[in-house]
Amino acid sequence: MPNPSHELLVGCAECDGILRLGFDAASGRLEQRPLQRITASKASWLVVSADGERLFALEDVQGGGRISALRRDAAGQFIVTASMPSEGVEAVHGCxxxxxxxxxxxxxxTDALPGGSLAVLPVSADGLGRVTQLLAEPFERPGAQRQASSHIHCVVVAPDGLHVFACDLGADRVYEYHYQGERSDPLAPANPRHLQLPEGSGPRHLLFDAGGRHAYLTLELSNQVALLDYQDRRLRLRTLYDLDPPLQPPADRRLGALHLSVDGRFLYVSRRGAENQLVVYAVDPLDGALEERQRRDSGGVEPREFALAPDGRFLLVANQRSDNLLVMQRDPDSGLLGDTLQELHVPSPSDLKFIGRPYG
Structure with a gap:
C-alpha cells in the first residue's frame, strides 16, 4: 500500500502509543505496519480537528488525566506541542x-471521590493551555454500585454551537450548558439544568443528527437506545428502544458507542458483555424513528468503539478485550454489514478516528 487514500488513528486504553495506519479506500484494507507510532500513554480517546492537522490525546496516567496536543509537521508526522493535566480522573471522552x-x-x-467532572482547556496556535474551568455535579445514591456517584461519560456540542451536553452515567442525567466561546470560563448552567433519564439507565454516549432536530443516546445499564428531540435548545425524551425483552433473565448487557452513517439513513450501536454485537437501525427521514435491521457479531470481545470509513463502504470495530481490530464490508444502500475483510492484532484498542488523506 504505497499511497494509502486515508489514514486511521487507533487509541489504546492499556498500552503506550497511538497507531497511525494507512487505509486503502478501494480495497478496505489497513496497512499492516504503522505509518507512525505516536508517543502517548494509555490514550483511550482521541479528538481530531476538522482539517486533520491537529490531534488531542486524552491520556490516563498515574495521579490523574493528561491531555497531549499534537500537530502535523511539514513531513506529515504528528509532533507533541503541549501536554497539560486535565485536572480530573479517567478522561474518557472529549470534543x-x-x-x-x-x-x-x-x-x-470510577471512585466516588472526587467523582466525575467536566474540564475546559483553551486551544491556541501553540497547542493547549491549562484548565480554565472545572465543573462537577455532586451526586450520591447510597447502596448503588456503578451509580453511587457522578460519572461523566461524554461531552458533545449541539449543532447550533451554542450549547454543550454532558452525560452522567451515575446520576442518569444529561446536563446542559450555555457555551460562550469568547470567555475563559465558557460553560454556564442552562435552565432547566438537566434532562432526567429513567433511574438505572446509565446514559453513556450522545449523538446529534446532521439536521440538529434529533439526538440518539446509548443507555449502557438499561440496554436501551433513547430517541431525543432537540427543540428550542432543549433535549426531550421521545421514546426508548429495548435491545432485549425487558423480562429476559439478568445478564451482563452493556451498550457502548453509536454512530450515524454520513447520509443519516442508518444508526449503528455497539453492545458488549453477554452479546458482543453491532446493531444496525434504519432511521426514518421524517421523524428520526428507528427500525432495527441487523445484529452482527463484532468478531471479538468488548467492541468499545467503531468507525465508518469515509465513503461508507466499510466499518471498522475495535474489540478492546480480545485485542483485535476488524474491517467489515458495508452496503451503503441497505446499511447492512457483511463479511470480515481483515483482522489485525492491536493491544486493547479503544478509539478509532479517520483523518482524511495522508501527506506525500
Missing amino acids: LGEEARHLLVAHYC
Whole structure:
C-alpha cells in the first residue's frame, strides 16, 4: 500500500502509543505496519480537528488525566506541542468547542471521590493551555454500585454551537450548558439544568443528527437506545428502544458507542458483555424513528468503539478485550454489514478516528 487514500488513528486504553495506519479506500484494507507510532500513554480517546492537522490525546496516567496536543509537521508526522493535566480522573471522552476555541473533556472517575467532572482547556496556535474551568455535579445514591456517584461519560456540542451536553452515567442525567466561546470560563448552567433519564439507565454516549432536530443516546445499564428531540435548545425524551425483552433473565448487557452513517439513513450501536454485537437501525427521514435491521457479531470481545470509513463502504470495530481490530464490508444502500475483510492484532484498542488523506 504505497499511497494509502486515508489514514486511521487507533487509541489504546492499556498500552503506550497511538497507531497511525494507512487505509486503502478501494480495497478496505489497513496497512499492516504503522505509518507512525505516536508517543502517548494509555490514550483511550482521541479528538481530531476538522482539517486533520491537529490531534488531542486524552491520556490516563498515574495521579490523574493528561491531555497531549499534537500537530502535523511539514513531513506529515504528528509532533507533541503541549501536554497539560486535565485536572480530573479517567478522561474518557472529549470534543472541540465552536471554532475549536476550547477542548472539552469528560472525566468518568470510577471512585466516588472526587467523582466525575467536566474540564475546559483553551486551544491556541501553540497547542493547549491549562484548565480554565472545572465543573462537577455532586451526586450520591447510597447502596448503588456503578451509580453511587457522578460519572461523566461524554461531552458533545449541539449543532447550533451554542450549547454543550454532558452525560452522567451515575446520576442518569444529561446536563446542559450555555457555551460562550469568547470567555475563559465558557460553560454556564442552562435552565432547566438537566434532562432526567429513567433511574438505572446509565446514559453513556450522545449523538446529534446532521439536521440538529434529533439526538440518539446509548443507555449502557438499561440496554436501551433513547430517541431525543432537540427543540428550542432543549433535549426531550421521545421514546426508548429495548435491545432485549425487558423480562429476559439478568445478564451482563452493556451498550457502548453509536454512530450515524454520513447520509443519516442508518444508526449503528455497539453492545458488549453477554452479546458482543453491532446493531444496525434504519432511521426514518421524517421523524428520526428507528427500525432495527441487523445484529452482527463484532468478531471479538468488548467492541468499545467503531468507525465508518469515509465513503461508507466499510466499518471498522475495535474489540478492546480480545485485542483485535476488524474491517467489515458495508452496503451503503441497505446499511447492512457483511463479511470480515481483515483482522489485525492491536493491544486493547479503544478509539478509532479517520483523518482524511495522508501527506506525500
